[in-house]
Amino acid sequence: MSQSYYMENVNRINAEKVKSNSKKYNVVSLFSGCGGMDLGFNGGFTFLGKKYDKNPFNIIFANDIFKQAADMYEDNFGLPVERRDIKELDINKNFPNKPVDVVLGGFPCQSFSYAGKRKGLSDLRGQLYLQMIRVIDHYKPKMFVAENVDGIRNSLKDKDGQNVDTSALDTILKDFYKHGYNVQYHVLLAADYGVPQMRRRVIIMGVRKDLGNINDEYYPLQTYDADGTKTGRKWLTAKDAIDDLWDKVNKTAIPNQTSRDISKAKFYPGKKMQGNNRIAADKPGPTIRAEHHGNIEAHYRTTLPDRNDMRGWRRLSVRECARIQSFPDTYNFTASASSAYKAIGNAVPPVLGWNIARSIYYTLSQLESKKNESDDISS
Template sequence: MLEKNIEGEDVDKSALSVILDDFEKHGYDVQYRVLTAADYGVPQMRRRVIIMGIRKDLGSVDNEFYPQQIFDETGELTGRPWRTSKDGIDDLWDKVNNPNIPNHTLKDISRAKFYPGKKMQGNNRIAENRPAPTIRAEHHGNIEAHYRTTVEDATDMSGWRRLSVRECARLQSFPDSFNFVTSASSAYKAVGNAVPPVMAWHIARSVFFTLKQLEQIEFEKK
């Protein structure tokens, strides 16, 4: 099956292949890995392709470092189980409109209604004891519901509420000190489009080690 480009035309290469080939043509040794945010302490199952390349006159992919996994699903591999939605946001449930918590007022919670009996995006509650699903950028009816409910019957959607901007930010690993000074819809979009800061820190740290490795190689050559 052929891939399609942005104009809808059939092409015989994926977007990823085009990106890798273009970097190769411009003198870079390039590789990629799919990293999962939950593996780095983020309470969210967010998978992203991370591409890293080195200019060929400076080194090769053999000199690159990707961040080492430090959490896993059960903790058997790393000694640290994935952080769950409850770990990330449980303390915020009854603090809506607390002036000390930014982006967590009634105005910061999508009011899009739920649809009983329908299986559709945003019509679900996140799981309490697992990392949250990927936080999406488009809000309206696409932000999932909190795992808690205000009524006894957990299937009764009248007791559900959608995640606030702050709860989405927490699940993305933003600190509470990071205040989104914009409308809720714009804030939801900014949060959903972001690379989780904690995951980004681990990637940046790996890039730093890669650069130090290249410096050492250059030093030894001299």
């Protein structure tokens, strides 16, 4: 792959040490879901006793066609969500007439996911990144951030459904590059940033070519590792995240921890199937997937002495899934359990989003300092 739009060794910044000022950057959010990435960009929340400060970003537009996710977004953010298919939106009429600094977009991942049919770019959902490019072409933001599953790196079907040697990710990076942005990607593991989950996501970052190159872009520095030898902080485990909720079903003011928020799907002894197992207590949780719906995994605790007796198992609650995804307890999933499970599984972990947001802010600050120095020299 050409070094003009890809770099293996990326710049890193410790997001927790980045200080923000009063300047606000306008953000357009596409494929927003229930707002995991957007919550990270807003900041100003607490997760497992750790405070994540406000970030200098102002989200002025959000879009998603999943009605229940849009409802939850509006209930928690107070920002109206444009609910029509992004392909049907008129760029001049349906989007804000304001300057935009950053465009966010977790374009649909089902066609690239290992859990799906792997249709890649031949699936129309796999081509929705082109709608993100359409919005970027209109606003010409300073930067954009796109997110997708790790499987996009080896999805090898082109738009005609033919097997090819070029991955979907390569094609997408080239298209962003052609539209005026120096781009790169990196795979981030959520557990490395204080999320109690083994979730890997490809994060694509682009900076407008007239402002800088990929050497000017910063990704968040890893701040947690498996045993703490590298960073001084161990990965958070499922037990760290949810142990206090086990005996609080219907007994807490924390939302989404009632009997109505727990799937009643049966377990099947001796069968290997989705969700027919318990998570481990002493490790980060598994990836919470939108496809789980009712077949979410079981809690590591049981109500019977025989831990293998499935009659003592219960599935993870909506709140427990939200904790594993790093949503603060103040976020209320105002929907049925089925819709909430799906929205949580589709989301970017807010704590990961917060780390990304801080690195984007730092990158923007560095770009502006560089421009000011250049202006001083030329004046």
